[in-house]
Amino acid sequence: MTSPQEDPSVALSEEDRETAVQRLQAAYAEGHIPHEEMDERLDQVLTARTRGDVASAMASLPEGTPDPTSTIAAAGGRIRRRGAWRVPRHLKVASAFGRVHLNLSRAVIEHPVVDIELALGTGRAKITVPRGASVDVEGLSTGWKDVRYQPRRRSRPGGPKIRISGSMGFGRLKIRHARR
Known part of the structure; x- marks a missing residue:
C-alpha cells in the first residue's frame, strides 16, 4: 500500500506546485533542459491537479535539493x-x-x-x-x-x-x- 505522500492520485497542494516550478527553473538555469521543454513542463505543472500529473513533468530531471x-x-x-x-x-x-x-x-x-x-x-x-x-x-x-x-x-x-x-x-x- 502506498502512503499518502507517494499516492499519485492525491490532490496537489500549492506548496508542491511551487516546489515543482522551482525545480524546473533550476534545471533550466543549469542547462539540463532547453527553453521549449521548460515551457511545456511548466504548463504541465501549472495545470496539474494531482501529484501524479506533476510526477510526469518532473521525470528525467536530476534529483537533489537546491544548493544552500x-x-x-x-x-x-x-x-x-x-x-x-x-x-x-x-x-x-x-x-x-x-x-x-x-x-x-x-x-x-x-x-x-x-x-x-x-x-x-x-x-x-x-x-x-x-x-x-x-x-x-x-x-x-x-x-x-x-x-x-x-x-x-x-x-x-x-x-x-x-x-x-x-x-x-x-x-x-x-x-x-x-x-x-
Whole structure:
C-alpha cells in the first residue's frame, strides 16, 4: 500500500506546485533542459491537479535539493575574497559600511550559473570575473551611483554566467573581466 505522500492520485497542494516550478527553473538555469521543454513542463505543472500529473513533468530531471546560500557579512571594514577559493552556487554578500572585493578570476567555479546577491549600505564594491564569464546585473538596484561594467567584446563560449542582484545604497559597483 502506498502512503499518502507517494499516492499519485492525491490532490496537489500549492506548496508542491511551487516546489515543482522551482525545480524546473533550476534545471533550466543549469542547462539540463532547453527553453521549449521548460515551457511545456511548466504548463504541465501549472495545470496539474494531482501529484501524479506533476510526477510526469518532473521525470528525467536530476534529483537533489537546491544548493544552500553561503553568506559573507561584515558590519564595517573590508570583505575580500581572492585566490583559489570555492565559489558557491548562491553567494550573499552583506556589508553596512566598508569595501567589498570579490576576485573570481582564480576561484574554483563548479556551477554554470553563479548568483551573487549584494546587500550593501555604503562603500565601494569591486567584482573581478573570469575572462570567459558573462555578467547579468539586471537584478541589482542602486541608490546613488550606477554600476560600472563594460561587457567584453569577444567572450569565449562556455564560461560561467554570473548573475548579480540585490541592492546597494551609497557607493559604486565596479565589475571587470580578468586580464589573464
